[in-house]
Amino acid sequence: MDLTYTPEQNAFRAEARSWLEASVPKEPLASFDTLEGFEAHREWEKKLHAGGFAMVPWPTEYGGRGADLLEWLIFEEEYYRAGAPGRVNQNGIFLLGPTIMEYGTPEQKARFLPKMASSEEVWAQGWSEPNAGSDMAAIQTTAIRDGDDYVINGQKTWASRGAYAHWLFGLFRTDPESSRHKGLTFVLVPMDTPGITVRPIEKINGKKAFAEVFFDDARVPVANRLGEEGAGWGVAMATAGFERGLMLRSPARFQSTAHRLVKLYRETVAAGGFVDSALRNRVTQCWIRAEAYALNTYQTVSRLLAGGKIGAEASLNKIFWSELDIEIHTVALALLESHGELLPSAPAAGNVGDWLEGYIFALAGPIYAGTNEIQRNIIAERILGLPRK
Amino acid sequence: MDFGFSEDQTLLQQTVRDFLEKECTPDAIRALWDRETGRSSELWAQLSAIGLPALLVPETYGGLGLDERDAVLALEETGRFALAEPIVTTAIVAAPLLCHLADTEHAAFAASWLERIAAGDARVAVASANQPLVSDAHVANLLLLSKGDRLYAANPDQVQLTPQPANDQSQRLFSVDWDAEKTLCLASGEDGLSLQAEMLDRGAFGCAAQLLGVADRLIEMGALYASQRKQFGVPVGSFQAVKHRLANAKVDLEYGRSIVHRSAHSVFTNSPSRSVDVSSAKGFIGEAARFAAGESLQVHGAIGYTYEQDLHIWMKRAWSLDLAFGSGAWHRARVGDALMDGGLSAPHFGYEPRDL
Numbered sequence: 001m002d003l004t005y006t007p008e009q010n011a012f013r014a015e016a017r018s019w020l021e022a023s024v025p026k027e028p029l030a031s032f033d034t035l036e037g038f039e040a041h042r043e044w045e046k047k048l049h050a051g052g053f054a055m056v057p058w059p060t061e062y063g064g065r066g067a068d069l070l071e072w073l074i075f076e077e078e079y080y081r082a083g084a085p086g087r088v089n090q091n092g093i094f095l096l097g098p099t100i101m102e103y104g105t106p107e108q109k110a111r112f113l114p115k116m117a118s119s120e121e122v123w124a125q126g127w128s129e130p131n132a133g134s135d136m137a138a139i140q141t142t143a144i145r146d147g148d149d150y151v152i153n154g155q156k157t158w159a160s161r162g163a164y165a166h167w168l169f170g171l172f173r174t175d176p177e178s179s180r181h182k183g184l185t186f187v188l189v190p191m192d193t194p195g196i197t198v199r200p201i202e203k204i205n206g207k208k209a210f211a212e213v214f215f216d217d218a219r220v221p222v223a224n225r226l227g228e229e230g231a232g233w234g235v236a237m238a239t240a241g242f243e244r245g246l247m248l249r250s251p252a253r254f255q256s257t258a259h260r261l262v263k264l265y266r267e268t269v270a271a272g273g274f275v276d277s278a279l280r281n282r283v284t285q286c287w288i289r290a291e292a293y294a295l296n297t298y299q300t301v302s303r304l305l306a307g308g309k310i311g312a313e314a315s316l317n318k319i320f321w322s323e324l325d326i327e328i329h330t331v332a333l334a335l336l337e338s339h340g341e342l343l344p345s346a347p348a349a350g351n352v353g354d355w356l357e358g359y360i361f362a363l364a365g366p367i368y369a370g371t372n373e374i375q376r377n378i379i380a381e382r383i384l385g386l387p388r389k
Numbered sequence: 390m391d392f393g394f395s396e397d398q399t400l401l402q403q404t405v406r407d408f409l410e411k412e413c414t415p416d417a418i419r420a421l422w423d424r425e426t427g428r429s430s431e432l433w434a435q436l437s438a439i440g441l442p443a444l445l446v447p448e449t450y451g452g453l454g455l456d457e458r459d460a461v462l463a464l465e466e467t468g469r470f471a472l473a474e475p476i477v478t479t480a481i482v483a484a485p486l487l488c489h490l491a492d493t494e495h496a497a498f499a500a501s502w503l504e505r506i507a508a509g510d511a512r513v514a515v516a517s518a519n520q521p522l523v524s525d526a527h528v529a530n531l532l533l534l535s536k537g538d539r540l541y542a543a544n545p546d547q548v549q550l551t552p553q554p555a556n557d558q559s560q561r562l563f564s565v566d567w568d569a570e571k572t573l574c575l576a577s578g579e580d581g582l583s584l585q586a587e588m589l590d591r592g593a594f595g596c597a598a599q600l601l602g603v604a605d606r607l608i609e610m611g612a613l614y615a616s617q618r619k620q621f622g623v624p625v626g627s628f629q630a631v632k633h634r635l636a637n638a639k640v641d642l643e644y645g646r647s648i649v650h651r652s653a654h655s656v657f658t659n660s661p662s663r664s665v666d667v668s669s670a671k672g673f674i675g676e677a678a679r680f681a682a683g684e685s686l687q688v689h690g691a692i693g694y695t696y697e698q699d700l701h702i703w704m705k706r707a708w709s710l711d712l713a714f715g716s717g718a719w720h721r722a723r724v725g726d727a728l729m730d731g732g733l734s735a736p737h738f739g740y741e742p743r744d745l
């Protein structure tokens with residue numbers, strides 16, 4: 001155990017810092033849940049990519065810089081320090097990308113990863129269906145082999161940024177006789193395939209954050225299959241591991257939010273606002289928990305670098321960050337008191353910032369990427385060894 | 390940057406675990422409760438034989454010459470087996486403090502005690518500034534006591550002890566009276582305050598590390614019992630309400646573990662953020678262990694509420710260690726003060742905000 005950065009790591013941090021300081025847009029971009037914001041975020045991704053910072057841990061041939069996971073954490077710290085935009089292609093770069101590295105053929109890697117890194121192609125995740133939410137093995141949408149194609153029929157739903165994305169990765173039932181985890185296949189689908197209809201869904205703030213995707217004899221080449229036919233569940237679980245366990249929510253995201261919370265507390269006190277010792281204690285707890293999350297991530301990364309793997313402990317992670325995110329935003333809104341309900345456009349909004357938007361976003365955390373109830377089941381059964389039945 | 394443990398470190402942990410599993414069984418613990426001292430010099434000798442009190446004593450004095458990063462895993466095991474002996478105060482607090490005296494006028498005094506600790510011939514009790522009651526004062530060969538800006542070293546015959554019976558039968562607490570005039574003063578002024586601060590941080594770190602093992606054991610006992618006990622024809626552990634209680638306790642334990650491990654490093658390097666790191670760890674894991682105690686009791690049902698069942702050994706450890714060297718509330722408040730009023734250094738790990 002040595003918790004100091006090497007000179008190389010410090011140099012990398014300095015390089016990332018100065019690049020980001022010079023490059024991050026001065027004004028916040030529109031939400032990527034709007035078409036305008038989506039395109040603005042893609043422009044930003046292009047710039048990141050040109051600067052060599054789109055996906056630092058990827059090999060250079062795919063548009064990365066061959067950094068290790070520690071450097072990725074350092075980059076993320078600098079990214080949040082700079083207040084840089086959210087990652088519009090997070091489903092691609094953080095989830096599908098690592099899965100393709102693990103399961104993709106050389107052709108698939110060359111075909112998909114570079115355009116993912118540059119966000120020329122933005123990805124949506126197509127797992128959930130109307131009747132397959134937590135119970136993902138209940139997937140009914142079929143992809144039936146016909147010569148060199150799969151013919152897809154059925155419906156996906158809740159696909160984040162599905163209204164604007166160019167590609168979708170999903171799990172489909174290739175063996176219509178199969179049930180549950182068997183007979184599922186992981187397929188990469190261009191959204192402009194004839195037979196696909198996308199219907200945006202507005203989330204509680206009215207923005208078109210996700211979409212239903214209907215498939216009516218949509219033909220996709222067999223070459224777009226990731227992993228073996230019928231082995232999709234295992235591939236999807238690898239993706240879910242990245243999602244829950246490491247990449248989707250890097251610690252600096254919560255450290256920077258906890259830092260802003262401490263600042264908000266101080267400003268509130270300085271302005272003579274209402275605070276009590278309970279709120280003060282909650283602010284402290286949020287800060288400590290954000291640090292705990294960072295430390296735990298560094299431990300996970302150290303373990304991975306030493307040859308270890310992420311297993312069921314990804315579920316601990318998912319619960320911890322999603323509930324921390326809600327608590328930080330809840331405390332912030334409490335500090336804002338009656339201003340906490342104001343939209344930033346309200347004339348009296350003052351310092352409300354984007355706490356409300358953040359709160360609404362945070363509320364989805366315990367639902368997506370596998371609900372926290374499901375994560376608790378996994379912890380109890382796979383880590384603590386409690387009986388399934 | 391490497392936040393992992395070496396093979397030697399996990400090997401040491403395993404050695405301590407194997408030893409305590411044999412020698413520090415619930416039956417042995419209960420047998421000690423019936424002794425007047427609640428302590429065992431045979432056990433202390435055995436602990437010394439595997440090097441526990443000597444972990445941080447430099448090799449020149451006959452110790453193992455290890456550091457807090459090695460000790461943290463070994464301490465976790467002492468919590469897992471609810472070891473009552475004064476390992477934290479002797480090995481984690483006193484030994485390094487005595488080392489600090491090596492280039493002062495008290496060098497010879499320090500050297501002789503370090504040798505005795507390494508030889509298994511001395512237990513040390515300490516009274517930190519936020520710890521008015523002293524544990525294990527009755528078996529201590531040496532007492533390190535705080536008053537004002539001074540740090541004193543007393544022999545057993547220089548103190549009057551008043552026992553303060555505690556809920557945890559493994560916990561032996563005393564009020565200590567002593568005549569400062571007649572007692573050796575080791576340091577005063579800035580030096581005294583700095584040693585006192587270190588004493589507090591070290592004690593809190595040591596207890597935090599033990600609490601990892603306590604919480605882990607509580608959760609394990611709950612999971613084991615819930616897997617065996619049947620109601621409605623199925624193990625109660627198959628009910629989600631039961632599963633989720635234990636899963637929640639496990640989440641907190643694992644994040645607590647990361648903070649406690651980090652605090653080991655901060656104590657080792659005497660980092661500027663040492664106090665905040667230790668307080669973050671102690672505040673977090675104390676609460677996590679209390680939570681684990683409550684959840685484990687609930688999934689045990691009535692059997693867990695009995696004196697005969699062993700669960701209360703660890704529940705009481707969780708409660709008493711949470712209070713030792715500053716309660717969770719005290720430590721959280723210390724972190725809060727640093728964050729909100731400035732003073733103590735409270736940097737983030739890795740992330741450096743642009744605007745402070």
Ligand SMILES: Cc1cc2nc3c(=O)[nH]c(=O)nc-3n(C[C@H](O)[C@H](O)[C@H](O)COP(=O)(O)OP(=O)(O)OC[C@H]3O[C@@H](n4cnc5c(N)ncnc54)[C@H](O)[C@@H]3O)c2cc1C
Pocket residue numbers: 124125126127128129132133134135157158159160161210364367368369370371372373374377629
């Ligand atoms: C903002 C957001 C973005 C999303 N993005 C995507 C996306 O890009 N792609 C995609 O495929 N999906 C996406 N989802 C969908 C998400 O994966 C599902 O919502 C999630 O898997 C839960 O499924 P469900 O909504 O059908 O809830 P249900 O499964 O119907 O669950 C309802 C409630 O019952 C509980 N429950 C269900 N089963 C159990 C059980 N066995 N034990 C205990 N409790 C249980 C759940 O925890 C939940 O509280 C997104 C969701 C949100 C909110």
